[in-house]
Amino acid sequence: MTIAQSLGLNILQLVFVVLLAPVFSGIVARWRENVQFKRGPSIWQPYRDLRKLLSKEDRYSESATWVARFAPYAVCLSPMLVTLLIPVLTSFPLFGAFAGDMLAAGFILAIGSFFLTVAAVDTGIPYGAMGASRTRMVGFLAEPVLIVILFAVSFVANSTIPYIVQQQWVQPPAHFFSPAHVLVLVAFLMLIIAETGRLPVDNPSGHFELAMVDESKVLDFSGPSYALVKWGSSMKSVVLYVIFVNVLLAPWGLAGTPNALALGEAIAVVFVKILVLLALLIAVEASLAKLRLFRIAEYLGAAFVVAVTAMIAAVLAP
Amino acid sequence: MSVAIGGSILSCAIIALGISALFGALHAVVVPFSFPLLGQPHFELTRFTGFLTLLLGVVALPTSIYSASYMRRYLGHYAIGGFTGGYLLLLLSMVGIFAAADVVSFLVAWEIMTVASCALVSYEWRRLSRVRAAVAMLVMSEFGTLAAILAFLLAAQPAHSLDFASIERHAHSLSPQAVDAIVALSFFGFGVKAGLLPFNAWLPRAHPEAPANLSALLSAVILNLGLYGILLVNFVLVPQGAMLFGILALAVGSLSAIIGILYATIEDDLKRMLAYSSIENIGIVVAAFGAGGIFFALRRFDLAALGFGAGLWHMLNHSLYKSLLFLGAGAIDARAGTRRVNQLGGLARVMPVTALCFLIGSLAIAAVPPLNGFASEWLTLETLLRSAELGPLAFKIGFVLAGALLALTAALAVTCFVKNYAMTFLSSPRSAAASGVRSDLSAAAGIGMAFLAALCVLAGLFPAHVAQVVDVALPGSLRGQLAQALVPPFLVRGGGGLPSDFLRDFTALGAGIGNGVIPGRGLVLLHRGATANPVVFAMSSTYLAAFSLIILAFMAIAVRVLVRRRPRSAHVWAGGIEPIPPEFEYTATGFSNPVRVIFDAIFHPRTTENTREAIDRHFRVAITRDREDVFVADxxxxxxxxxxxxxxxxxxxxxxxxxxxxxxxxxxxxxxxxxxxxxx
Amino acid sequence: MSNYHAFEPEINALICGFFVLSAFGMVVIRQIGACLTVFIVQSLLLAASAFVLGAEPLSWHLIAVGCVTLLSKPILIPYVLRRLVPREIYTVREISQALDVPTSLLVALGLALIGFALGTRLVGAAPLLAKQNVIVGFASLLIGALVLAVRREAVPQMLGILAMENAAFLAGIAIAPDFPLIAELAIAFDVPLLAFIVSILTRAVYRRVGSTAVGELAALREHPQ
Amino acid sequence: MILFVAVLLPVIGAAWCALPRSHAAAPYVNAAAVSTSFLLTLWIAAHTAATGHVVAIAGWVSVDAFAAILMLGIAAVACSASIYSIGYIGHLHAPPRRVRAYYANLALFIVSMLAISVCVEPGLVWIAVELTTLLSVLLVSFVDTREALEAAWKYMVITLLGATVAVLGVLVLFWSQHVAGGTSFTYAGLAADAHRMNPILVAAAFALLLIGFGAKIGLFPMHTWLPDAHSQAPAPVCAMLSGVETSAILYVLLRLMPLFRAIPSVHASTWFAIFGTASLVAAALLIVQTHDLKRLFAFSTVEHMGVIVLGASIGTLSGNLAVVWQILVHGLTKSLCFYAAGAVALVAGTTEFAKVRGLQRHAPLVGTILLVGSLAIAGAPPFAVFLSELAIALAAISVGQVWLAAVLLAFVGIAFAGTIAKVAGMMLGRENEGLHVHPAPGVVRGVLVACAIPVLILGLWIPAGLGNLFTQAAAQVTLP
Structure with missing residues (x-):
């Protein structure tokens, strides 16, 4: 494989995630309404929103500095960077595969988070700072869970490079049912719920500022900035879904060779896998109520315990 | 100004000395007089100490330049000459510590350093709080030194000599109990200076009280001295205590890290926050050393190199960004007259240079890629993840717990610096002090800070090169192991002995880009594993930065193309009140409140309730609750x-x-x- | 001569008996004047013991020690005290005591027992002519120290020191009869100097404080929080 | 002959004071006599370093290496104290009669201390010891306040009590040698006869001498007079009392150590370790809570005596080397501390910590020297005390007494903490209101600077001759 091929496939991955991210948000939004026996919006609604926002003007508060203007780009930047590192469509490593591993991906996601929370304060409204504070709370509580999951993965696969984990992790396939694997999946799922701001941690469709976690940060963003923030956060969700399904849950069905047919097949498989995951998430969401703010610590504490158990199971595995 | 000129000249000399030692150009110097009873003093810079000396010089140079602006605030109040004298003596004594090759010269230089630094902390001697802080520092350091002395003496017993070289030669005949005692004594003794739990109560008191340029040195270099002491005894002189040392260091290091960052996050005083954060960073360094020590004891020298390398590397990075942040905090203090974050705000517009430098420092310390803090923190965690290769279950679980603590620490660090950067520089001023600020400090301060900020960025962008420098500095048998384990020679002609199929795979992935243009072994940090998993972990912030630039440029162009209307600014809407009054703003205390609530058990605050009563003491008017957080080490x-x-x-x-x-x-x-x- | 030989230990024992009695007396007697008298008696006993021990076999050392003692302690010291210490002091009827008399006597008895025990052990270890002197000397030394502790008045305290010195010498003439004379002479010279200095100091105290109850001086101390 | 000259020369000062109307010149005459004596002492020390000893009357008065070191220390401190007195006593505005008495007394006191170092016969030594007490009592009470008199009285009573106990010890010692058939009643002779002596008698002598001289050295629990006397005496007297008098008495015990150590059943080392540790611990704790600068330095003397006794309990050559070194440098350093404390008293009128703040502002030189002296005495490098304490710890560890070294370091640390915390508070901070500050006299400042120099230099460099003396001295008190 040449550098050009490898780079090209990497860009294809990026395009896949960037373009399809909104549709997954749309699907989630629709399905969430559907389980409540409502019709729900079109799955293409996010694209319409983006178009509308991009055509509006950008408004900043007078106190805002360049940070507030840069933050939306940073929010988009981190998931895009991570996309370059992980196996989205191919099971062989691409150009960016070794520019960072899963641990680095965690740090990369912090770029967007850092700038978004700083920018939330920069806008000058009190809600922004409040949301930033709460987001950081979820953020720092989630971090130990992530690292313990990585430990568990590392004990089994002896690597944190997603491409290699993907090949080593569920090998032989019977290991799918090993306790370490299952517990890691549970812990990571809980982590995704927290990181993407879903129930029971946060209510993405809530409208009460005092109860918001994620949304109150971006209350003062408008127009193209808001579009970028929205897009960026849906990309982040997709990146997490991809890691979950392609690396941890079911590392099968990816293109093994760089030809068009295999890639097309991979696109379809990955799309379906993510849909299955979304269905799972919706099911979880529909069955839970939102937690009070400081109960989130308990929720993530539970996730931590699950992760530790997974790690111990991984160590004890024959 | 005398401080700036003298300090800069001396720092340049120190840098030159450090570089020449790091690359092996210096030999032993024996001073032609002898200490009564205790032998001949030797001075010698090894590559390891040369590295530390270089680091000292690199931090001292911008700090000295910065002083030209900063010290103006003391003109007419305190003698500048006294500060200059102490400052130069401090720098010299630190070089003396690194260069000392026997116990007595080490201790003498050490104590001169301690006394000089305490004298400088109490530079504003009319303020009793400064004096108290300096005394607390001196006293606790002294106890640490005494423990270290005991460790040295125990170590010197079989050698019948206080010379480092002969102690090292005879260390193998120490009894196991003596080794354990040496490890514990030196670890906790030097741990006092390094700011490790549980004997670091002086640190958050003394560092904020010093003038900012000194605070920078205190946090950026003097803490390193403690670490140097720990490494000197436990790694260079008495390496057979590595196991106990490793366990102690891993436990104490990770606990220090988490405790440090927790207190930093809830702290209101900017410089005190930085001091707590120093505890955190030193904790990370020591945890990395601890992992290295355990690997060393288990004879996994490649992994030990990773651990010690990660520690040294983080030490380097910490020195750079922490001095930068302290200088920034000093600039704020000098301009606004307060260091309380709750009273600051909106300074980015009036102090743009400081704001930018502080932001870079904050990003670096929060380990945001591609800045320098990221590389070393990442490597530290990766090293902990290598416990996968350890046998016993207890080690694995210990590493996992330490890793979890460090991960929590890293995340809290982001929280902490988001809060401090945002609340200090953004939004609008929360007090008259903050709104009265009109300008940045003068150019010299800007140059000093920009120098450090540039170093932070550069060290972040080229981690593979920094790793090679750190590798040279690794003491003893580990030298060369880090580069071997971490920076595959992609850029070396002929692949530097890498297997050809491995090389082929990675050439397609761009690892070899820059061959012939960029010096060094490669641009990717990559730990190689067995055949089943050819790569254990890998990272290249160089590539990440390049990707980021391309993506950002692409996005900027796309937005330019897609968006027609130009941005506008407007008032903040707050229920119709305009302009928004300072008390409407979210406070720094509020921002960090979740941390305070969640970790209440650790803070264990003393709260006192004051009831204000009116009308014949019958009606309660108000209850105020005062909360006092006593540092857990206290x-x-x-x-x-x-x-x-x-x-x-x-x-x-x-x-x-x-x-x-x-x-x-x-x-x-x-x-x-x-x-x-x-x-x- | 042979008669004396038989009497000598007996006489010496009698002297020693009175000596220890006088030591007890220093602890209990309440008048300063009487204290001084007891001290004079004690010094005379010391001199007598020296003469008795020095007579047979004839030891000029001991005779000289006896003479010096006779000259300095019963004569010179009272003279110095009378000259330098204000007369009013002697009119004080009762000396204030740190311990009441029965208790001090009990303590003195205990100390005397310890002194006796030590003296006996030493005498048992090395052959000696005048065993009683050593035993009584040790006991009286400790009792003399007790005088320092229980008396809160300047002159009796000084007399306590001198009584200790007497006790030491009582033992000394037995165990070190040929102790270099120059040293003994110098020691004998020491004693009046001591009395002189103490008297000056006492006078200064009296002038400054208004009394010589030095036990009441307790201004110099630590102040524990 | 030169020994007698050196020792008795200060008598000229005393004699001068006996003349009427001599008070104006008395300080200078005294200083000149003592300085000359100091110069002679330097010559004696140099000669001893070269030839091993200087003998005046064999068996009675002679100087060997250890004695030369002690003599050097005594003469040096006496010299600086005499010069310092010019400024200090002159500043107190005492009546001429008292000034004359002071200088006469001081000169005689110096003579008595020098006599301790040159006498080798324990009987004579005892007389000299007794004389040091008697001749310094009136110096302690010089300022003639109620407190000074109280201090002088306590000092006198306890040390005379000790001296009287010690005389019995000397007599028992003589007895034990006599019984064993030895004839040469000197330090060396006693050590030579040690193996023949009756252990019981030697043990009794040891107990009596330890307590007797211990009272004068200031060992716990006989140290109670020391803070009082050393806080009330005029600063130059304090310097001599604390700096050299205590260690001169300790020197006597150390000279007898070869004898005691030669008889295992005496357990001299153990008892030294016990009393040394007790003194060190108690003094370190007392330093932490004391409220007065001069009392603090007095406790520090107790602490250092404890350290030296503890060091002497080790008994090896290196241990004794450190002990000898510590005796000398403690004398020099402690006298500097008391000079500084005296200067504080002159400048601020009091030495209480609570009443003095911000000396740095009004008397930077005094403040700085005070801080330097405190650091030096507390054992901070690069001052000499640090090295000697380090050497003691090293010696303890090299014979396996790790706990001794640990206790030593721990309590030296506590003492350091107490000293520095209090002195720093005195020197820095905003100055107290209502504190009337006078400038220190030039002589005082000169002496402060001059005395600070050797304290610093000896921490970094040791002249070869002095080193030679130390080695010889240590060998003299070490069992072969």
Whole structure:
């Protein structure tokens, strides 16, 4: 494989995630309404929103500095960077595969988070700072869970490079049912719920500022900035879904060779896998109520315990 | 100004010295006089200490330049000459510590450094709080030094010499108990200086009280001295204690890290926050050393190199960004007259240079890629993840717990610096002090900070090169192992002995880009594994930065193309009130409140309730609750012994009641006891 | 001569008996004047013991020690005290005591027992002519120290020191009869100097404080919180 | 002959004071006599370093290496104290009669201390010891306040009590040698006869001498007079009392150590360790809570005596080397501390910590020297005390007494903490209101600076001759 091929496939991955991210948000939004026996919006609604926002003007508060203007780009930047590192469509490593591993991906996601929370304060409204504070709370509580999951993965696969984990992790396939694997999946799922701001941690469709976690940060963003923030956060969700399904849950069905047919097949498989995951998430969401703010610590504490158990199971595995 | 000129010249000399030592150009220097009773002093810079010396110089140079602006605030109040003298003496003594090759010269230089730094902390000697802080620092350092002295003496026992070289030669004949004692004593003894739990209560008191340029040195270099002491004894002189050292260091390091960052996050005083954060960073460094020590004891030298390398690397990075942040905080203090974040805000518009430098420092310390803090923190965690290769279950679980703590630490660090950067520089001013600020400090301060900021960025962008420098500096048998384990020679002609299929795979992935243009072994940090998993972990912030730039440029162009309307600014909407009054703003305390609530058990605050009553003391008007956070190190390690000593002192003082008959009775009693016990 | 030979230990024992009695007396007697008298008696006993021990076999050392003692302690010291210490002091009827008399006597008895025990052990270890002197000397030394502790008045305290010195010498003439003379002479010279200095100091105290109850001086002390 | 000259020369000062109307010149005459004596002492020390000893009357008065070191220390401190007195006593505005008495007394006191170092016969030594007490009592009470008199009285009573106990010890010692058939009643002779002596008698002598001289050295629990006397005496007297008098008495015990150590059943080392540790611990704790600068330094003397006794309990050559070194440097350093404390008293009128703040502002030189002296005495490098304490710890560890070293370091640390915390508070901070500050006299400042120099230099460099003396001295008190 040449550098050009490898780079090209990497860009294809990026395009896949960037373009399809909104549709997954749309699907989630629709399905969430559907389980409540409502019709729900079109799955293409996010694209319409983006178009509308991009055509509006950008408004900043007078106190805002360049940070507030840069933050939306940073929010988009981190998931895009991570996309370059992980196996989205191919099971062989691409150009960016070794520019960072899963641990680095965690740090990369912090770029967007850092700038978004700083920018939330920069806008000058009190809600922004409040949301930033709460987001950081979820953020720092989630971090130990992530690292313990990585430990568990590392004990089994002896690597944190997603491409290699993907090949080593569920090998032989019977290991799918090993306790370490299952517990890691549970812990990571809980982590995704927290990181993407879903129930029971946060209510993405809530409208009460005092109860918001994620949304109150971006209350003062408008127009193209808001579009970028929205897009960026849906990309982040997709990146997490991809890691979950392609690396941890079911590392099968990816293109093994760089030809068009295999890639097309991979696109379809990955799309379906993510849909299955979304269905799972919706099911979880529909069955839970939102937690009070400081109960989130308990929720993530539970996730931590699950992760530790997974790690111990991984160590004890024959 | 004298500080700036003298300091800069000396720093340049130190840098030159450090570089020449790092690349092996310096040999032993024996001074032609001898200490009474205790032998001939030797001075020698090894590559390892050369690295530390270089680091000292690199931090001291911008700090000295910065002083030209900063020290103006003391003109007419305090003698600048005294500061200059102490400052230069401090720098010299630190070089002396690195260069010392025997116990006595080490201790003498060490103590000069301690005393000079304490004198400088109490530079504003009319403020009693400064003096108290300096004394607390001096006293605790002294106890640490005493423990370290005991460790040195124990280590020197088989050698019958206080020379480092001969101690090292004879260390193998130490008994296991002696080794354990040496490890524990030196670890906790030097740990005092390094700011490790539980004996670091002085640190958050002393660092903020010093002038900012000194705070920068204190946090960026003097803490390194403690780490150097720990490494010197536990790694260079008595390496067979590596296992105990590793376990201690891993536990204490990760606990220090988490405790440090927790207190930093809730702290309101900017410089004190930085001081707590130093505890955190040193904790990370020591945890990395601990992992290295355990690997070393288990004879996994490649992994040990990773651990010690990660530690040294983080030490380097911490020195750079922490000095930068302290200088920034000093600039704020000098301009706004307060360091309380709750009273600041909106400074980015009036102090743009400081704001930018502080942001870079914050990003670096929060380990945001591609800045320098990221690389070393990532490597530290990766090293911990290598516990996968350890046998015993207990080690694995220990590493996992340490890893979890460090991960929590890293995340809290982001929280902490988001809060501090945002609340200090963004939004609008929260007090008259903050709104009265008109400009940045003068150019010299800007140059100093920009220098450090540039170093932070550069060290972040080229981690593979920094790793090679750190590798050279690794002491003992580990030299060369880090580069071997971490920076595959992609850029070396012929692949530097890498297997050809491995090389082929990675050439397609761009690892070889830059061959022939960029010096060094490669641009990717990559730990190689077995055949099944050819790569264990990998990272290249160089590539990440390049990707980021391309993506950002692409996005910028896309937005430019897609968006037609130009941005506009407007008032913040707050329920119709305009302009938004300062008390409407979210406070820094509020921002960090979740941390305070969640970790209440650790903070264990003392709260006092004051009820204000009116009308014949019948109606409660208001209840205010004062909360005082006592640093946990104070609670567990500093207060109990000091209370015990005071108690014992008072008990003994009661013997001195002033009545002669009692005194005669003591003497008579002693006489009777002596007669009965000795002669009968 | 042979008669004396038989009497000598007996006489010496009698002297020693009175000596220890006088030591007890220093502890209990309440008048300063009487204290001084007891001290004079004690010094005379010391001199007598020296003469008795020095007579047979004839030891000029001991005779000289006896003479010096006779000259300095019963004569010179009272003279110095009378000259330098204000007369009013002697009119004080009762000396304030740190311990009441029965208790001090009990303590003195205990100390005497310890002294006796030590003396006996030493005498048992090395052959000696005048065993009583050593035993009584040790006991009286400790009792003399007790005088320092229980007396809160300047002159009796000084007399306590001198009594200790007497006790030491009582033992000394027995165990070190040929102790270099120059040293003994110098020691004998020491004693009046001591009395002189103490008297000056006492006078200064009296002038400054208004009394010589030095036991009441307790301003110098630590202040425990 | 030169020994007698060196020792008795200060008598000229005393004699001068006996003349009427001599008070104006008395300080200078005294200083000149003592300085000359100091110069002679330097010569004696140099000669001893070269030839091993200087003998005046064999068996009675002679100087060997250890004695030369002690003499050097005594003469040096006496010299600086005499010069310092010019400024200090002159500043107190005492009546001429008292000034004359002071200088006469001081000169005689110096003579008595020098006598301790040159006498080798324990009987004579005892007389000299007794004389040091008697001749310094009136110096302690010089300022003639109620407190000073109280201090002088306590000092006198306890040390005379000790001296009287010690005389019995000397007599028992003589007896034990006599019984064993030895004839040479000197330090060396006693050590030579040690193996023949009756252990019981030697043990009794040891107990009596330890307590007796211990009272004068200031060992716990006989140290109670020491803070009083050393806080009330005029600063130059304090310097001599604390700096050299205590260690001169300790020197006597150390000279007898070969004898005591030669008889195992005496357990001299153990008892030294016990009393040394007790003194060190108690003094370190007392330093933490004391409220007065001069008392603090007095407790520090107790602490250092404890350290030296503890060091002497080790008994090896290196241990004794450190002990000898510590005796000398403690004398020099402690006298500097008391000079500084005296300067504080002159400048601020009091030495209480609570009443003095911000000396740095009004008397930077005094403040700085005070801080330097405190650091030096507390054992901070690069001052000499640090090295000697380090050497003691090293010696303790090299014979396996790790706990001794640990206790030593721990309590030296506590003492350091107490000293520095209090002195720093005195020197820095905003100055107290209502504190009337006078400038220190030039002589005082000169002496402060001059005395600070050797304290610093000896921490970094040791002249070869002095080193030679130390080695010889240590060998003299070490069992072969």
């Amino acid at each position: 609670r567990i390690a500093t207060n109990p012994p000091s209370i015990a000593v005071r108690f014992a002192a008072n008990a003994i003082a009661r013997l001195h009641h002033g009545r002669l008959e009692g005194y005669v009775f003591y003497a008579l009693g002693a006489l009777v006891v002596a007669i009965v016990a000795i002669a009968l």
